[in-house]
Amino acid sequence: MIYIIGEENRKRNNQLIMKARELANCMNDREIKLLFLGNKIIDTYKKYEVDEIILLKNSAYQMYYDNEKLVQTMIGLINEDDVDLILFPSNAQCRELAALLGARLDRALMTDCTNIWMQENECMGMKPSLDGTHFSICHFEGEKPYLAVVKNVESKVSAPGKKIEDIRVIEAKGSGSEDVHLICVERKEDAKKDIKDAEIIFAGGRGMLNEDSFLALRKLASLYHASIGGSRPVVDSGWASVDEQVGQTGSFVHPKVYLAFGISGAVQHIAGMKESQYIIAVNNQKDSPIFRYCDYGIYSDANSIVRNMINLLCQTGDK
Numbered sequence: 001m002i003y004i005i006g007e008e009n010r011k012r013n014n015q016l017i018m019k020a021r022e023l024a025n026c027m028n029d030r031e032i033k034l035l036f037l038g039n040k041i042i043d044t045y046k047k048y049e050v051d052e053i054i055l056l057k058n059s060a061y062q063m064y065y066d067n068e069k070l071v072q073t074m075i076g077l078i079n080e081d082d083v084d085l086i087l088f089p090s091n092a093q094c095r096e097l098a099a100l101l102g103a104r105l106d107r108a109l110m111t112d113c114t115n116i117w118m119q120e121n122e123c124m125g126m127k128p129s130l131d132g133t134h135f136s137i138c139h140f141e142g143e144k145p146y147l148a149v150v151k152n153v154e155s156k157v158s159a160p161g162k163k164i165e166d167i168r169v170i171e172a173k174g175s176g177s178e179d180v181h182l183i184c185v186e187r188k189e190d191a192k193k194d195i196k197d198a199e200i201i202f203a204g205g206r207g208m209l210n211e212d213s214f215l216a217l218r219k220l221a222s223l224y225h226a227s228i229g230g231s232r233p234v235v236d237s238g239w240a241s242v243d244e245q246v247g248q249t250g251s252f253v254h255p256k257v258y259l260a261f262g263i264s265g266a267v268q269h270i271a272g273m274k275e276s277q278y279i280i281a282v283n284n285q286k287d288s289p290i291f292r293y294c295d296y297g298i299y300s301d302a303n304s305i306v307r308n309m310i311n312l313l314c315q316t317g318d319k
């Protein structure tokens with residue numbers, strides 16, 4: 001049996017299902033179950049090509065997730081099923097959940113897997129190491145289930161089978177953590193959407209030249225209700241946060257429009273944004289590689305374009 005932890009994004013769920021199907025084919029056609037964590041059934045949980053869909057229901061979910069409770073419920077399920085492998089998507093809750101479950105079960109956990117496969121009956125995984133300059137290939141050992149937090153995996157297998165409508169609901173019970181008690185939940189004022197789900201991204205690179213110009217780019221993005229992204233040097237300089245980095249060691253994004261300001265177009269950056277529907281690049285070097293990947297290229301100073309656009313939008317009152 002293979003468990004997959006689902007999230008709201010269908011594309012990412014389907015990527016994990018394809019990968020699980022590929023692995024299941026090498027494991028005597030093991031069953032695949034898709035587990036959602038939430039407080040109610042929503043339509044996006046339905047119609048996946050798996051053997052069963054389960055909602056691990058946690059009533060307080062909208063406010064707060066109690067991974068301790070979820071872990072206790074999952075251990076109950078794992079004991080009922082003969083589970084070989086659990087695939088987690090790489091989001092904040094699931095990374096924490098995987099670590100907690102691995103510790104409670106005392107089972108092997110591989111994080112940041114960019115690929116996972118079976119080789120001579122061994123389950124293998126690949127992950128970046130040494131600050132992303134190398135890849136490590138590891139294999140799981142010890143008792144099953146093995147746990148893997150998986151990021152941007154690709155599978156050539158399509159997932160034939162019938163789509164499931166019914167969802168089994170299991171209430172996440174248990175005492176939760178004895179040492180940690182929830183007092184209140186406060187939403188961060190600047191809480192933002194996950195860049196991976198953004199429809200429009202304004203991304204800046206070293207060509208923005210300084211933090212003030214990057215702040216201007218942020219303002220422009222907010223005027224368009226868009227998300228902000230950055231290249232690695234911009235994140236290293238502290239102008240953008242780690243979760244805003246686009247590229248091989250950041251997020252893989254696929255917005256409708258990706259606007260790259262002062263980004264050269266290094267392969268590691270392109271890897272993370274090449275699936276964008278339209279790419280618009282602004283760069284002051286005619287032979288910059290980014291111009292080979294964009295749909296529209298503007299050969300100009302990025303900072304003047306940003307400031308002129310802000311002025312124009314503010315003048316017309318189109319905020």
Ligand SMILES: Cc1cc2nc3c(=O)[nH]c(=O)nc-3n(C[C@H](O)[C@H](O)[C@H](O)COP(=O)(O)OP(=O)(O)OC[C@H]3O[C@@H](n4cnc5c(N)ncnc54)[C@H](O)[C@@H]3O)c2cc1C
Pocket residue numbers: 131132133134204205206207208209230231232233234245246247248249250251261262263264265266267268269272282283284285288300301302303
């Ligand atoms: C293992 C590994 C993983 C990596 N992962 C990532 C990753 O996830 N994401 C990532 O982004 N990088 C990553 N990198 C780094 C990557 O190789 C590049 O160094 C980086 O993407 C370059 O960022 P940049 O385009 O902002 O800067 P630069 O390459 O310095 O480019 C700046 C660009 O701005 C232009 N410019 C300068 N001034 C102006 C101006 N006034 N107006 C307009 N344009 C201007 C220049 O012409 C130039 O094209 C990784 C590298 C390695 C080795």
